[in-house]
Amino acid sequence: MRYDNPELQSLLAAEYVIGALQGKARDRFEQLLISSQSLRTAVVNWETYFSLIDDDVVEPVNPSSQAWRGIETRLFAETRQTISRWWRSFALIAASLLAVLLLQWFDEPEFEELSLDYVAVLQSAEQQPIWSVSIRGQGKQLEAVALDVPELPTALDYELWLLAGEGDAPVSLGLLPRQGAVMRELALITFEGATALAVSREQKGGSITGSPTEGAVLYVAKLFPSST
Amino acid sequence: MESDKQLTQVIGRIGLGDRHAFKKLYDATAPRLLSILRRMVHDHQQSEDLLQEVYIKVWHQAGSYRADKSSPLTWMGSIARYTAIDFIRKQERQPTTVAESVVTEVAAPKTSPTNIEQQHLSNCIQLLSSDQRNAIIAAYLGGYTHSELSHRYNSPLGTIKSWIRRGLRSLKECLSI
Numbered sequence: 554m555r556y557d558n559p560e561l562q563s564l565l566a567a568e569y570v571i572g573a574l575q576g577k578a579r580d581r582f583e584q585l586l587i588s589s590q591s592l593r594t595a596v597v598n599w600e601t602y603f604s605l606i607d608d609d610v611v612e613p614v615n616p617s618s619q620a621w622r623g624i625e626t627r628l629f630a631e632t633r634q635t636i637s638r639w640w641r642s643f644a645l646i647a648a649s650l651l652a653v654l655l656l657q658w659f660d661e662p663e664f665e666e667l668s669l670d671y672v673a674v675l676q677s678a679e680q681q682p683i684w685s686v687s688i689r690g691q692g693k694q695l696e697a698v699a700l701d702v703p704e705l706p707t708a709l710d711y712e713l714w715l716l717a718g719e720g721d722a723p724v725s726l727g728l729l730p731r732q733g734a735v736m737r738e739l740a741l742i743t744f745e746g747a748t749a750l751a752v753s754r755e756q757k758g759g760s761i762t763g764s765p766t767e768g769a770v771l772y773v774a775k776l777f778p779s780s781t
Numbered sequence: 782m783e784s785d786k787q788l789t790q791v792i793g794r795i796g797l798g799d800r801h802a803f804k805k806l807y808d809a810t811a812p813r814l815l816s817i818l819r820r821m822v823h824d825h826q827q828s829e830d831l832l833q834e835v836y837i838k839v840w841h842q843a844g845s846y847r848a849d850k851s852s853p854l855t856w857m858g859s860i861a862r863y864t865a866i867d868f869i870r871k872q873e874r875q876p877t878t879v880a881e882s883v884v885t886e887v888a889a890p891k892t893s894p895t896n897i898e899q900q901h902l903s904n905c906i907q908l909l910s911s912d913q914r915n916a917i918i919a920a921y922l923g924g925y926t927h928s929e930l931s932h933r934y935n936s937p938l939g940t941i942k943s944w945i946r947r948g949l950r951s952l953k954e955c956l957s958i
Contacts, residue, residue: 563953563958564946564949564950564953567949567952567953567958568945568946568949570859570921571917571920571921571945571949572862572866572869572920572921572924572925572926573920573927573942573945575870575926575927576870579870594850595958597850597851597855598958599958600851600855600858600859601851601852601855601898602898602902602956602958603921604852604854604855604858604859605898605899605902606902606918606921606922607813607817607854607858608899609899610820610922611813611816611817612816613812613813613815613816614812614815614816614819615811615812615815616811616812616815616829616832617829619829620811620815620829620832620833621804621807621811623829623830623833624807624833624836624837624840627833627837628837628840629800714797716794716797716798716799723797748799748800749797749798749799751797751798765797767793767847768796768844768845768847770796770797770844773797773798
């Protein structure tokens, strides 16, 4: 196929980057980009060089305050609706959580019942709950309940992360169950200022770097204080 | 403007859903991206509408940003440019609305190249014929279509395409891409 020719790939990539590739040719090229690593590399190479032209001619223009408000509304108004849907589905989740809690109570009596601090529900892009997570006893105890967890190869694990304040690195809260529930003690983890939880896909046993693997974060959920 | 390293860290946090980091990135980069959009779209309100689209894409794509592939500003600038290109193609903008001052900005840069890559690019661009140079730069900076360039330079469409194709081939050889 001609598109496999590096010379042609580079020229098409250049035409794409400057906008000279138009109409159906542009659509077809974008389709090829999805599956061709060498084509993506060619595009990035040209983007990198041509962006140097921007450095020469860009004269920063301050946007109006409406621009940021528009972005917030378009992005996070949806989140507010999602939260609303979350509360509607909370009754269902709470029922399953209660059932698991009762089982845990009988199976693991060494865990004392602690006051609820935070809850979060990690959902798929289709708003399907995947795990519910609760933090108790002023951050000393974590419980994660698997609700409807997507299949994952056995060589991989789902790892839970706490997103703390701005500038702080995510903190691992351990691996998540594929089914059932886990309850674990936490030590030296500060939840104050934390806003969200995230789940990444990691190799078996969790990330070896202490941070979520780049590009492997799958789900993010807001952490709700129990008082709200 | 934040350094590349700082922006990369901020984008990493956005990939984890950090809204404060998102606002920080917006404050640091929106003026640059709006400049790129205005240069291509020419209408301030439309440019701001596109700016919103760009940052919505940045929010959704931050998790897949690869710092080892391109710098944050190149990545975001490309998102802005492609958003503007898509908009321009859908609008079927009339050539008469295109500003005349874009191309000369690069043909005669206001500042000297600040690093080796810029110097290299500048040298290679200067090796092109003036027709090739003007057509490529106008397409890149102004978002001009082939027909707009044809109108602008009063030359047949085939000639414009030839200038661009040959110019890019020369650039490719000179830059060793």
